[in-house]
Amino acid sequence: MKAGSEPWAVSLGPIIKIKNLQKSFDGIRAIDNLDLEITKNSITAIVGPNGAGKTTLFDVITGFTESDAGEMRINNTIITGRKPEEIVALGLARTFQIPRLFKNLSIRENLLLAYNNSADKLGDDEFEEKAKRVFEMIGVSIDLDKSADDLSYGQRRIVEIARCLMRNVEIILMDEPTAGLFQKARESIKQVIKKLKQAGKTIVIIEHDMEFVADACEHVIVMDEGKSIAKGKPNEVLKQKKVLAAYIGE
Amino acid sequence: MTELTSFIPYLLQVLGTIIIFSLVILGMNLSIGFTGMLTVSHIAFFGIGAYAAAISFKLGLGFIEAIVIGTIVTTIISYILARATVKLKSDYLAVASLTLIFMVQIVAQNWDLAGGVFGIKGINRVKLPGFEISPITNQLAYVALMLFILAIVFFLLKKLVQSKFGLIFKGIRDDETAMQSLGYNTEKFKTISLIISSIVAMLGGVLYAHFITVVVPTLITFNDLLLVLGMLVIGGLGSLEGSIIGTIIFYSLPEALRFVEMPEAIIGLARYLVLSVILLIVLYIRPRGIFGKVDINESGQ
Ligand SMILES: Nc1ncnc2c1ncn2[C@@H]1O[C@H](COP(=O)(O)OP(=O)(O)OP(=O)(O)O)[C@@H](O)[C@H]1O
Ligand SMILES: [Mg+2]
Numbered sequence: 001m002k003a004g005s006e007p008w009a010v011s012l013g014p015i016i017k018i019k020n021l022q023k024s025f026d027g028i029r030a031i032d033n034l035d036l037e038i039t040k041n042s043i044t045a046i047v048g049p050n051g052a053g054k055t056t057l058f059d060v061i062t063g064f065t066e067s068d069a070g071e072m073r074i075n076n077t078i079i080t081g082r083k084p085e086e087i088v089a090l091g092l093a094r095t096f097q098i099p100r101l102f103k104n105l106s107i108r109e110n111l112l113l114a115y116n117n118s119a120d121k122l123g124d125d126e127f128e129e130k131a132k133r134v135f136e137m138i139g140v141s142i143d144l145d146k147s148a149d150d151l152s153y154g155q156r157r158i159v160e161i162a163r164c165l166m167r168n169v170e171i172i173l174m175d176e177p178t179a180g181l182f183q184k185a186r187e188s189i190k191q192v193i194k195k196l197k198q199a200g201k202t203i204v205i206i207e208h209d210m211e212f213v214a215d216a217c218e219h220v221i222v223m224d225e226g227k228s229i230a231k232g233k234p235n236e237v238l239k240q241k242k243v244l245a246a247y248i249g250e
Numbered sequence: 251m252t253e254l255t256s257f258i259p260y261l262l263q264v265l266g267t268i269i270i271f272s273l274v275i276l277g278m279n280l281s282i283g284f285t286g287m288l289t290v291s292h293i294a295f296f297g298i299g300a301y302a303a304a305i306s307f308k309l310g311l312g313f314i315e316a317i318v319i320g321t322i323v324t325t326i327i328s329y330i331l332a333r334a335t336v337k338l339k340s341d342y343l344a345v346a347s348l349t350l351i352f353m354v355q356i357v358a359q360n361w362d363l364a365g366g367v368f369g370i371k372g373i374n375r376v377k378l379p380g381f382e383i384s385p386i387t388n389q390l391a392y393v394a395l396m397l398f399i400l401a402i403v404f405f406l407l408k409k410l411v412q413s414k415f416g417l418i419f420k421g422i423r424d425d426e427t428a429m430q431s432l433g434y435n436t437e438k439f440k441t442i443s444l445i446i447s448s449i450v451a452m453l454g455g456v457l458y459a460h461f462i463t464v465v466v467p468t469l470i471t472f473n474d475l476l477l478v479l480g481m482l483v484i485g486g487l488g489s490l491e492g493s494i495i496g497t498i499i500f501y502s503l504p505e506a507l508r509f510v511e512m513p514e515a516i517i518g519l520a521r522y523l524v525l526s527v528i529l530l531i532v533l534y535i536r537p538r539g540i541f542g543k544v545d546i547n548e549s550g551q
Contacts, residue, residue: 084430102424
């Protein structure tokens with residue numbers, strides 16, 4: 001029996017594996033023959049100039065946008081062509097570039113909707129307990145009865161992340177979680193990401209702030225015009241000429 | 251005395267009409283105000299309910315049978331409507347729901363059993379034992395029955411919107427994409443919401459048929475669309491209490507015009523004028539409607 005065919009060997013592979021992924025919008029190649037692997041229990045940054053295809057990549061992985069070709073796997077399960085609700089049920093959560101809260105609902109109701117659909121949900125007391133723990137971890141105290149509509153932009157991002165964490169997931173995709181935030185809030189998001197990794201999660205974040213990437217992330221993937229043009233450790237990759245050129249030449 | 255004996259039937263007429271409209275508005279609010287599905291198909295289902303009752307009567311079946319038949323037909327048609335439109339953008343549902351109103355009317359006009367363009371007349375008032383002394387007592391008993399049915403529907407809907415299911419509907423209303431990202435099969439829940447809300451509106455139709463005793467195809471037209479939407483918006487999207495209050499205000503205030511002396515020719519015009527003024531005043535003071543919890547421009551994406 002070959003080692004690779006043993007059941008436990010599966011978990012040693014990448015948690016997300018993408019091969020030859022293609023997606024065009026009216027002839028514009030948003031994702032162009034992309035290969036990508038995300039290591040389990042790591043923090044990976046996806047960087048690249050505006051329009052590089054980063055958000056589209058998240059949308060395709062989570063099933064909101066259908067790919068034209070290619071194959072995607074999570075934990076070796078093929079997710080290509082599956083619906084968002086089926087894909088996220090495999091243990092995946094995401095935030096959006098523009099936070100998507102339920103604005104006519106309270107923060108508690110926002111969190112409850114995530115919690116109620118979590119595989120490990122329990123009763124109301126456990127919900128309150130979990131919500132408390134999540135906000136403690138983020139390092140923010142917030143009145144759960146506040147309407148989501150009354151929150152500042154920064155608070156919305158925090159609550160959206162908190163909502164993701166109310167589901168017990170293995171993989172968290174964050175689309176520019178620090179955009180538009182002040183230094184203090186960026187710092188707390190950085191800490192959250194590090195704590196999530198300690199808790200065994202896999203985190204993929206789209207990020208424009210290179211200092212943040214160098215400080216918080218173990219891997220970086222540089223995208224340009226839908227392709228992955230470089231990957232590796234942040235301090236090595238971000239110095240490469242082609243990476244700098246992609247940013248300047250946009 | 252003669253004034254009183256003519257005033258009571260009038261009052262019952264107004265009350266009964268308000269109850270019937272309330273059911274349609276409650277159904278609409280569940281779809282539009284609580285689930286964010288832009289649809290006016292409830293008018294079509296109101297018509298289906300009215301015809302279910304009228305045809306049942308013609309076939310010698312009773313009130314309860316009419317409700318059962320109406321529920322079955324409504325469930326099937328609203329399921330098809332939901333399946334055909336949930337995947338599409340909200341605007342398609344709006345168009346499809348308008349088309350459905352049109353289709354029900356066409357079918358009613360051309361179906362012999364439904365009485366064609368003349369409709370079905372002479373439908374019985376539901377007789378409640380012990381109240382058959384006079385037409386007035388019987389009418390009183392029927393209006394009480396309708397009020398009872400409205401109360402039950404209101405209570406059940408209240409339970410529904412406060413439940414976990416209700417929260418899911420509200421989540422879909424506010425952001426369907428976010429709901430999918432949390433793992434919800436939003437198509438399934440939208441379908442359920444549409445079926446329930448359609449059944450509520452259908453009930454209004456069954457009550458109508460036995461109240462007015464005449465059902466004609468022109469019952470199901472766009473004419474009252476403005477009236478119905480006004481009732482919904484004035485009470486407030488996302489509020490069941492608002493649906494009742496909005497219906498009362500929007501129906502009874504113009505009704506007061508009956509007691510003002512004015513030339514026959516301008517009554518209809520005056521009615522619409524009053525309605526428009528009420529709508530403008532309320533929405534100026536309270537853009538979300540009297541009890542509304544949702545901004546109109548925010549519902550749906
Ligand atoms: N729904 C869509 N319809 C048409 N074109 C799209 C759509 N979504 C993305 N695009 C195009 O695909 C390309 C990649 O867009 P994408 O949003 O993925 O970039 P991004 O890397 O996330 O950029 P940013 O840093 O600005 O967020 C762009 O050219 C964009 O205009
Ligand atoms: Mg983007």
